[in-house]
Amino acid sequence: xNTYIALLRGINVGGNNQLPMKGLVTLLEGCGLHNVKxxxxxxxxxxxxxxxxxxxxxxxxxxxxxxxxxxxxxxLLLDAQRFQAAVAANPFPEGEAEPKALHxxxxxxVPTINPAELEQLxxxxxxxxxxxxxxxxHAPDGIGRSKLAEKAGKGWGVNITxxxxxxxxxxxxxxxxxxx
Numbered sequence: 001x002n003t004y005i006a007l008l009r010g011i012n013v014g015g016n017n018q019l020p021m022k023g024l025v026t027l028l029e030g031c032g033l034h035n036v037k038x039x040x041x042x043x044x045x046x047x048x049x050x051x052x053x054x055x056x057x058x059x060x061x062x063x064x065x066x067x068x069x070x071x072x073x074x075x076l077l078l079d080a081q082r083f084q085a086a087v088a089a090n091p092f093p094e095g096e097a098e099p100k101a102l103h104x105x106x107x108x109x110v111p112t113i114n115p116a117e118l119e120q121l122x123x124x125x126x127x128x129x130x131x132x133x134x135x136x137x138h139a140p141d142g143i144g145r146s147k148l149a150e151k152a153g154k155g156w157g158v159n160i161t162x163x164x165x166x167x168x169x170x171x172x173x174x175x176x177x178x179x180x
Contacts, residue, residue, distance in 0.1 A: 001034065001048045001049070001050060001179065002048060002049055002050065002051070002052065002079060002080075003046065003047075003048050003079070003080040003175050003178050003179055004046070004047055004048070004049060004054070004057075004077055004078065004079055004080065005044070005045070005046055005077070005078045005079075005080060005083045005171055005175055006043075006044075006045040006046075006047070006058075006061065006075050006076070006077050006078075007043065007044060007045075007075070007076045007077075007078070007106055007161045007163065008042075008043025008044075008045070008073045008074070008075050008161075009043065009073055009074040009075075009076070009159075009160075009161040010073055010074065011041075011042065011043045011073050017069075017071050017073060018069070019043070019065065019069055019073070021038040021041060023068075023069075024036075024038060024045065024065075025037075025038060027064055027065065027068055028045065028047055028061065028064075030064070031060060031061060031064055032049070033047040033048065033049050034047065034048040034049065035047060035048045035178050035179070037174050037178065039167065039170050039171050039174060040167065040170075042167070043073065044163070044167060044170075044171045046080075046171060046174045046175045046178050047178075048178060048179065054077045054078075054079070057077060058075045058076075058077040061075055061077075062074075062075055074159055074161065076106050076107075076108055076159065076161050078106065080175045080176075083171070083172060083175065084172060084175070086104060086106070086131075086134045086168075087168055087169070087172050089131050089132075089134070090102070090104075090136060090165075091129045091131065091136055092127060092129075092136060092138040095138040095140070095165065096165055098140065099164055099165035099166035099169070100142075100143065100164050100165075100166065101138060101139050101140045101141075101142065101143065101164075101165075102136070102137070102138050102139075102164065102165040103136070103137045103138075103139070103143055103149065103162050103163065103164050103165070104134055104135070104136055104162065104163055104165070104168055105134065105135035105136075105137065105152050105153060105160050105161070105162040106133065106134055106160065106161055106162070106163070107133045107134070107135065107153070107156070107158040107159065107160045108133070108158055108159045108160075109133060109157070109158045109159075110132065110133055110158070111130070111133075111135070111153070111156035111157060111158045111160075112155075112156055112157045113130065113156055117151075118148060121147045121148040121151055122147075122148050123139070123141060123145070123146060123147065123148070125139075125140045125141055126138065126139045126140070126141075126146060126148055128148060133158075135152060135153075135160075137149055137152065137162075143164070149162075
């Protein structure tokens with residue numbers, strides 16, 4: 001049995017794309033997925049499946065949500081090993097002390113970025129690093145004020161969804177308990 005993490009983008013934000021987590025669990029169990037667990041209302045799901053085609057599985061989940069709830073969120077589906085590798089590769093361990101200031105932007109491919117543009121957007125205390133398909137951003141003055149966070153992913157040619165360090169660690173703990 002494989003353990004997967006689904007990161008849904010743009011649900012339960014500002015009263016739009018409402019997707020109750022209990023309903024999502026039931027929906028995913030109806031798709032034949034096992035040990036489905038969610039973390040907070042922003043679309044973090046851990047589950048197990050014998051299936052190995054992540055694109056096909058992601059499309060099935062998206063279609064099922066569309067059919068039941070009337071909208072199709074973007075879903076980035078990662079196996080637990082890839083998620084764990086992203087956690088382990090964190091280049092800013094000192095940022096872990098303030099988990100709301102450290103964000104991981106997960107992408108479905110390697111982005112095309114302009115380093116000069118990133119440097120112009122970066123606030124004095126901010127640091128960032130791209131490692132494979134994860135963009136790490138440490139914004140000690142707050143992610144809400146960060147121009148770099150606001151522009152992350154725009155024009156990069158990839159789909160992207162971000163999670164703060166606390167969420168990443170909680171999701172990883174659920175995945176580990178589920179059986180990575």
